[in-house]
Amino acid sequence: EIVLTQSPGTLSLSPGERATLSCRASQSVSSSYLAWYQQKPGQAPRLLIYGASSRATGIPDRFSGSGSGTDFTLTVSRLEPEDFAVYYCQQYGSFAYTFGQGTKLEIK
Amino acid sequence: EVQLVESGGGLVQPGGSLRLSCAASGFTFSSYSMNWVRQAPGKGLEWVSYITSSSTTTYYADSVKGRFTISRDNAKNSLSLQMNSLRAEDTAVYYCARVYYNYMGVWGKGTTVTVSS
Numbered sequence: 001e002i003v004l005t006q007s008p009g010t011l012s013l014s015p016g017e018r019a020t021l022s023c024r025a026s027q028s029v030s031s032s033y034l035a036w037y038q039q040k041p042g043q044a045p046r047l048l049i050y051g052a053s054s055r056a057t058g059i060p061d062r063f064s065g066s067g068s069g070t071d072f073t074l075t076v077s078r079l080e081p082e083d084f085a086v087y088y089c090q091q092y093g094s095f096a097y098t099f100g101q102g103t104k105l106e107i108k
Numbered sequence: 109e110v111q112l113v114e115s116g117g118g119l120v121q122p123g124g125s126l127r128l129s130c131a132a133s134g135f136t137f138s139s140y141s142m143n144w145v146r147q148a149p150g151k152g153l154e155w156v157s158y159i160t161s162s163s164t165t166t167y168y169a170d171s172v173k174g175r176f177t178i179s180r181d182n183a184k185n186s187l188s189l190q191m192n193s194l195r196a197e198d199t200a201v202y203y204c205a206r207v208y209y210n211y212m213g214v215w216g217k218g219t220t221v222t223v224s225s
Contacts (some may be wrong), residue, residue, distance in 0.1 A: 035211035044215040092210035097155035
């Protein structure tokens with residue numbers, strides 16, 4: 001099973017700042033199978049990025065994804081108040097899906 | 109509007125059974141594979157089970173293999189998860205999610221399962 005490790009666990013930033021979230025895999029992941037989700041309290045997750053770098057429908061262009069192999073990054077270029085949430089990376093491989101443990105993006 | 113609505117959650121004793129359902133609308137259900145994903149209180153997301161569009165293939169997380177069974181009825185636009193031999197660690201919000209190219213673009217709001225005596 002591929003393990004995804006996200007860092008940092010919590011990221012404290014102010015609106016307008018840039019956020020960089022990391023997702024590291026225990027073995028190489030196909031970029032086609034790497035996604036990022038945003039989850040706010042009491043809500044279901046929302047797809048942000050798929051295929052490591054493609055934005056889902058309706059996702060603002062301040063969100064971007066990059067990376068390959070074992071290292072992937074989600075960047076939020078200029079934080080808006082509504083961006084403070086928990087973010088998860090997810091991969092598919094070997095007949096199973098796995099999620100990272102999440103990064104909480106909180107207001108500083 | 110594309111929508112997934114889960115139901116069937118509740119309180120069940122350890123060792124008991126529960127059947128969750130997910131009603132799909134607004135899209136051609138029979139064209140998509142589906143997942144169940146759960147989230148224990150205060151914890152992260154955990155994939156539970158997967159089923160292809162025609163039910164030919166199913167996968168399960170090791171934590172539920174042999175206890176949970178995923179199924180679907182394309183004529184009724186419905187996805188199900190039969191959960192047997194429930195344990196306290198199965199307590200979670202259970203989400204159904206539409207799969208496309210191995211990512212999940214549509215999620216339901218979830219249904220809560222509590223396993224406790």
